[in-house]
Amino acid sequence: MLPSLQESLDGDEKELESSEEGGSAEERRLEPPPSSHYCLYSFRGSRLTQNRGDSDDGRSCGTNAETPSGDDFSLSLVDSNLPSEVEPELRSFIAKRLSKGAFFEGLGNVASVELRIPGYRVGCYYCLFQQEKLLPEIAAVESEHNPSEYVVCFLGGSEKGLELFRLELDKYIQGLKSNMNCEERSLGSDLKSYLNSWYEDVLCPIQRVVLLFQEKLTFLLHAALSYTPVEFKESDEKTKRDINRFLSVASLQGLIHEGTMTSLCMAMTEEQHKSVIIDCSGPQPQFHNAGSNRFCEDWMQAFLHSAEGGNPFLFRQVLENFKLKAIQDTNNLKRFIRQAEMNHYALFKCYLFLKNCGSGDILLKIVKVEHEEMPEAKSVVAVLEEFMREALV
Template sequence: MLAAQSSLAESIDGDELRSEDGEERRTEKPTANYYCLYVYQAGGISQCSENANEGSPGSSGADSPPGDDFSLSLVDTNLPAETEPELRNFMAKRLSRGAMFEGMGNVASVDLSYPECSLGCYYCLIQQMDNEPGSQALEHVVCFIGGSEKGLDLFRLELDRYIEELKTKIQTGNLDSDIRPYLSSWFEDSILPIQRIVTLFQEKLAYLLHAALSYTTVEMTNSDERTKNDISSFLSSASLQGLVQEGTMTSLCIAMTERQHHTVTVDFREGQPELLNAVSNRFCEDWMQFFINSYDGGSPFLFRQKLENFKLKAIQDMNNLKRLIRQAESSHHALFRCYNFLKNCGNGDILLQMVKVEHSEMPEASSVVAVLEEFIQEEGFSVHNC
């Protein structure tokens, strides 16, 4: 079950948000973002400094303060020179408490003298093996700084995936041509895709939301690589993967793949997205309006919070339907309530498909779903084709 998400009335990126009437009140300010890459090695400062200077391109040789049995040596950063030692001290404290595990990103709040505000900081310890057999693993600490702790935490999974690619670049790439450009693009590549998709699709966003919830295959044609990646990222973020039972998700993916006529095509031949074979419903259209009403003034963190709330509502409706189905196994009145719920929730076409897959091996529940399908077929769901 998805944990309850924070209210949109809370601040997720340093701005005050208000959603009771569907509007947001926010203070405009630039979104500063930075990165920092360190070499980390336990076993003494002098040893680490020597290794860092010999083996890390661009290393400054600047180390964490003495007193800890490890060292952080700067490889690259776009932080101001006077601010970077503050971040290094912050990370040294985290490391001294044993608060980091390889490949598992964490998010915290860090106070820096410039900019003069508290910023979110995603940090991760990454390990690469040297090519020489028996050699000691070389470890790095990477930090991405921007937004607030609460806002950045919404993108933890995206940043974890971004780190995986960074490992390869550190292993085989060049600092100037590979590593530094990749580090510099973390905010645009990991944080901004959702905002770009909302801006690009606007009213057509409802079709992408429906495709994400229903695990419908989406193909892109005549599109540049960044837009393809943005759409894939949005579909992944908007899907219920990880929030429903794995077996249900797999079965639903197979069922939707077999229904080839439900494959959605997004064509950019004319520069703007044109969708073919796309389907939407009232639930997705209502949420689409919630997104686009602030697309020109919203922050990327606000959009991500809205997407989390969108998924939360879908999960809540699915749980309510499953509860009604259990009751309907022994009550005709509950069966009628199931029918009314499916007709009125605006998302009945997707919910019915989900519970059909999940209850396929439960005879009593399957019979209830079969009756619901028969009733629904007589009137049909209110879905809209592109």
């Protein structure tokens, strides 16, 4: 039996808080206020980039990388906002990981690092990356003066919390790569700002969206779940970027069949003929052509409950739980439909499930698209649609 929404929320909140606190009572007392740091190291060693291998389309195949061990490499600090007395401990940790071959170019890892001062465990994302490829004649000259490989570390929160954002952090590194200029002998102010802003840019968009919309978040959740297009009116770029990030994370993209998702997007667009409009021209954003249901309203309350703690990791966990529950409900409905093809009582169970789950309007559209080419299931869906229409009268 699935846990209730409140049980799921309370459990995740306690687990994340325990992870943030480091476990023991002594570690919890030493826990400082939330903070974030970064370190950028240049990497020099015997990594043979020609052994890395290229795929047919010219992309580097990181899994063929040769990672040196022992004294075959060196790490030099390029820039950091970490206290100087702590940085050598982090460098030692990264060196040990390098010696074990725990790095692949462009693919980050997350671990928990214990720092001597001030004496607490912190989540650490670390990633090895190369500068954008240079022309051969330029690369030959530059390699003698500047490294072409770097290791970047982002520290903040807990290991469990950072793991929720690992893919977004990988994308953030791609932005760092494209902004690095190998001709510069030191980091420019733009790059320093980029590194220093990682926490706000990667971890906080979901939190900012929740605080911006409050009770109106239900409309955004419904748009994400139903694949309804969203357009903006007089929105600044940062707000638009935050909302698009929220929609991307909240959608079921990648969790259901790609063909189903494409067909569902087309079906929703054809049915509604309208996008959801978010008007940011006034003091408070307004929604037009927006929909909602009980499922989204319940989860909106879960987000507002999380807002009391102001923890970006908890916001992300709630959003992951929102998607998980939507997938579970979709799979349950599919199972009931398969049973209903041979059993009229199962058909009634389908109807009761749709009526009580809070998101029957969306789930029915999802399974309708998926069962379009299956005559028996299609007939069951048609009956369910009729039941739901009668229930609304």
